[in-house]
Amino acid sequence: MADKHALNIVKMKKMKADGVPLSMLTAYDYPSALLAEEAGIDIILVGDSLGNVVLGYDTTLPVTIEDMVYHTRSVTRGAQNTFIVADMPFMTYHGSADETLRSVRRLMQEGRAHAVKMEGGLDICGAVSAVVSAGVPVLGHIGLTPQSVNMIGGYRIQGKDAADARRLMDEAKALEAAGVFGIVLELVTEEVAAAISRAVSIPTIGIGAGRFCDGQVLVFHDLLRYASPYRNKRFVKTYADVGSLIREGISSYVQEVKDRSFPAEHHVFNAEEHVLESLYGAAGKGEE
Numbered sequence: 520m521a522d523k524h525a526l527n528i529v530k531m532k533k534m535k536a537d538g539v540p541l542s543m544l545t546a547y548d549y550p551s552a553l554l555a556e557e558a559g560i561d562i563i564l565v566g567d568s569l570g571n572v573v574l575g576y577d578t579t580l581p582v583t584i585e586d587m588v589y590h591t592r593s594v595t596r597g598a599q600n601t602f603i604v605a606d607m608p609f610m611t612y613h614g615s616a617d618e619t620l621r622s623v624r625r626l627m628q629e630g631r632a633h634a635v636k637m638e639g640g641l642d643i644c645g646a647v648s649a650v651v652s653a654g655v656p657v658l659g660h661i662g663l664t665p666q667s668v669n670m671i672g673g674y675r676i677q678g679k680d681a682a683d684a685r686r687l688m689d690e691a692k693a694l695e696a697a698g699v700f701g702i703v704l705e706l707v708t709e710e711v712a713a714a715i716s717r718a719v720s721i722p723t724i725g726i727g728a729g730r731f732c733d734g735q736v737l738v739f740h741d742l743l744r745y746a747s748p749y750r751n752k753r754f755v756k757t758y759a760d761v762g763s764l765i766r767e768g769i770s771s772y773v774q775e776v777k778d779r780s781f782p783a784e785h786h787v788f789n790a791e792e793h794v795l796e797s798l799y800g801a802a803g804k805g806e807e
Contacts, residue, residue: 523600525633526561528656528700531602534733535722541734543724544742547573547590551739552597562724563598564636564736565591567606567666572740579665582608584622591630604658605632609666612637616649623650636703638664640690644697651698659699661690662728663706676727678711691715691723703736704728706754727754 526534534541543562546552547569555563569590570582591605611622626632634656637643647657662677678684688711691702701722704712709729716723716732725732740746743761775781 523556523559525600526602528634531701531722532720535720541722541724543734543736545569545736545739546594546598547739548593549597552594552601555739556598556601560601561734562736563594563601563603565594565603565605565630565632566636566738567608568738572738572746578668580609584608584611584625588625588630591626591632595631602633603631604634604636605630606636612643612646612650616646619646619649620653623653623655627655634658634700636660638666640686641693644693647694647697647699657699659691659694659702660705661687661694661702661707662704665705674706676706676708678708684708684711684714687711688715688718691719695719695721701733704732727752
């Protein structure tokens, strides 16, 4: 969109102060990023959820930094006027600061991202501080953190008791102090998400975290039901059933190829008569 300009972290903080919600969507390739930008999305997340919805893994854990660089580079080519955040994949920010910064550098220089996202709370604040000190914006992510799914016992709602609510609040405040420009709250009870959103000065972006976050994010393939089979999720609203349209379209194509109705006459290109003569000769044409 020629008249669209990418947000920055200063504008996002002002949007929170002004009560203007942020819209965020994942994208993993050039065409989906271009369509998201044309639709007016505020932020695109190149999520490691690509492991589930694009690469066919059961979890996000197998996703590599090479995967993230490749897909981020595709997205940034498609959405040149949108703020783009790239996920730091599993175990790329839990070692030394040098190791963390090497992965960040690849996402920023090769992938051309504007920011990176890191999952975790108190345990990653040191890594967050190091990345922010290097001049790279960081988006935090607490609540259900898919990279820790084996530690937290599956895809469970967070913040259901007082102790868990306090833990989430402490993590949000610690991440804010470490320098994140915003925090994704995933599968957090609405009341706790609302309390965190009031307690921090940076935007919160919810996914399955209720109505009172400062923005919302959904996975591209969930929003458009672009999967087969599709598993319904309570926190997702389907805005278009693209998966069924694609399947029906391909099925129609297969049938028309089989019954020879495609290609039809108006799909073909015809040669001039003298072209056939050059192939078969006038005698050959007469024999026909």
